[in-house]
Amino acid sequence: MERKRNSHYLIDPDPVTLMDILSVRNLRKHFGGVKAVDGCSLTIRAGTVVGLIGPNGAGKTTVFNLISGFEKGSGEIIFKGRRTDNLPPFKVAQCGMVRTFQIPRALTKMTVLENLMLAPKAQAGERIWNVWLRRKDVKEQERQIKEKSRHILRFFEIAHLEDEYAGALSGGQKKLLEMARAMMIDPSLMMLDEPFAGVNPTLSQKISEYIDELRGGGMTFLIIEHDIPAITRISDRITVMNEGKILTEGAPDEVKQNREVLNVYLGGEG
Amino acid sequence: MIEYVSVILPYVTTILLISSIYAVFALGLNLEWGFTGLINFGHAAFFAIGAYTTVMLNISGCPLVLSVAAGVVLAGLFGLLLGIPTLRLREDYLAIVTIGFSEVVRYILLNEEWLTRGPFGIHGFERPLQDVIPYQYYNTFLLILFVAILGIVYLSIEKLVRSPCGRVMKSIREDETVPSALGKNVFSYKLQSLAIGSAIAGLAGAMLAFYLQYIDPGTFKPIETFHAWIIVVLGGTASNRGTIVGALILWTFFSATKFINPYLPFTSHQMGAFRMIMIGLLLMLLMMYKPEGIFGKKEELALSD
Numbered sequence: 001m002e003r004k005r006n007s008h009y010l011i012d013p014d015p016v017t018l019m020d021i022l023s024v025r026n027l028r029k030h031f032g033g034v035k036a037v038d039g040c041s042l043t044i045r046a047g048t049v050v051g052l053i054g055p056n057g058a059g060k061t062t063v064f065n066l067i068s069g070f071e072k073g074s075g076e077i078i079f080k081g082r083r084t085d086n087l088p089p090f091k092v093a094q095c096g097m098v099r100t101f102q103i104p105r106a107l108t109k110m111t112v113l114e115n116l117m118l119a120p121k122a123q124a125g126e127r128i129w130n131v132w133l134r135r136k137d138v139k140e141q142e143r144q145i146k147e148k149s150r151h152i153l154r155f156f157e158i159a160h161l162e163d164e165y166a167g168a169l170s171g172g173q174k175k176l177l178e179m180a181r182a183m184m185i186d187p188s189l190m191m192l193d194e195p196f197a198g199v200n201p202t203l204s205q206k207i208s209e210y211i212d213e214l215r216g217g218g219m220t221f222l223i224i225e226h227d228i229p230a231i232t233r234i235s236d237r238i239t240v241m242n243e244g245k246i247l248t249e250g251a252p253d254e255v256k257q258n259r260e261v262l263n264v265y266l267g268g269e270g
Numbered sequence: 271m272i273e274y275v276s277v278i279l280p281y282v283t284t285i286l287l288i289s290s291i292y293a294v295f296a297l298g299l300n301l302e303w304g305f306t307g308l309i310n311f312g313h314a315a316f317f318a319i320g321a322y323t324t325v326m327l328n329i330s331g332c333p334l335v336l337s338v339a340a341g342v343v344l345a346g347l348f349g350l351l352l353g354i355p356t357l358r359l360r361e362d363y364l365a366i367v368t369i370g371f372s373e374v375v376r377y378i379l380l381n382e383e384w385l386t387r388g389p390f391g392i393h394g395f396e397r398p399l400q401d402v403i404p405y406q407y408y409n410t411f412l413l414i415l416f417v418a419i420l421g422i423v424y425l426s427i428e429k430l431v432r433s434p435c436g437r438v439m440k441s442i443r444e445d446e447t448v449p450s451a452l453g454k455n456v457f458s459y460k461l462q463s464l465a466i467g468s469a470i471a472g473l474a475g476a477m478l479a480f481y482l483q484y485i486d487p488g489t490f491k492p493i494e495t496f497h498a499w500i501i502v503v504l505g506g507t508a509s510n511r512g513t514i515v516g517a518l519i520l521w522t523f524f525s526a527t528k529f530i531n532p533y534l535p536f537t538s539h540q541m542g543a544f545r546m547i548m549i550g551l552l553l554m555l556l557m558m559y560k561p562e563g564i565f566g567k568k569e570e571l572a573l574s575d
Contacts, residue, residue, distance in 0.1 A: 070447070090456065091453075098452065109444050109569055109570045110441065121452075125433045131429060131433040
């Protein structure tokens, strides 16, 4: 089933979206004697969905941690033309890159709405003195953020849960919440760590549709996933990792036919 | 009857005075622990810094209001200084470093006699409006003043924790990876929380000095930190209202047990130990049956996971 590429952009792709949004060169990270990531290079074009697959222990999550700044290794990471490999995670996020976690990190003791309202960057009321000195601005901004949160919650169809503590949500709903929260910072690159794991088929289908729709709006995705049918369905390109190295990279159909990939990962099911 | 009131009233006033001081003190800790998840076991140090700065400046001629302001600012500044090297540590290390810091402060106060008069303590400093208010009404005046201060501190913290800034603090309390991944400077928020909490403890220190009219290093033993912890846990972690009620309960309990002492076969020294045993028992029962405290929300219980 061939998808209609580029036909569903809601806005005309600006020149930036045609560039490489992220390029990673020669990334390395060792844990003791284990080479978790061993000279990994990859490039992601803006406005595409890139799947990152590979057997357990291939180093996919470590690559995520390195790109998002949660771990430091060696190598070069350039995001939107800016070196980010030396930045702490919060600064990387401020550049417009947001990630989710393999085990969803919903803030369980805060409500769903609070989870979302936390996210937007540069809120006036986050500066302590503004709480007293710029009451009006803070109030107005809170109103806007709340509106935006509700809009996004509706998009993910969890608006009815806004006042629930996030701890009361099911595993799948927590995944949606995490994606919704990530959306609140208007990222240019969204990195999802196993968005389909442990999710029922209808929800999985829904997540694919969301990703497709957001991609149509110009957002770029890097997605770790083991659910091969799902990831091949939504990805433009797929990168395969094994033992800390990039095994191959290409369009989903090419990758599925690749003999090496079949050997180490897919086990001949392609 | 009138005689009865004239005995009871000053007694109640005393309990309310000391409760309001400790409520302010514990509100500072509640901001740090209850809302930001910082384990500060050295809160008493900032109590001491606030009290000593206020009275030392005042006896060397500085106007009272400025002395108090300096005490508050200096306590906050020390919170900031302590936070810079420690807040990047894991939370249990923070606990160890802060308890060490509070003992360092106390020993400096004890040994630097040229500055602090050491174990002799300091008295003879001014109290707010002491020349204007007649002596027999002074405690009543002080109570009104302290309740007003408590009210302002309470409302300010409530405003803060309900703001976007407070939201970030609460997210740090729960899982600091999340705010980091969303672009929040976690370290900076922890630092602000510790500095403000410490400044509030400094304010409480000045209040304590006005109430006692005398301070010495023994006033600021580590047990004071744990009084604040008892108050916060009892009232309900992350509940400012609970903290105030917790302070009231603790000090009512402390005073009430003084009354029943004659009816128990304990010396006053043993009674002190007995009171702490009772408090320990109370906390155990609380942890078993209402771990979130009196006003805490079960869903927000900071200890559970």
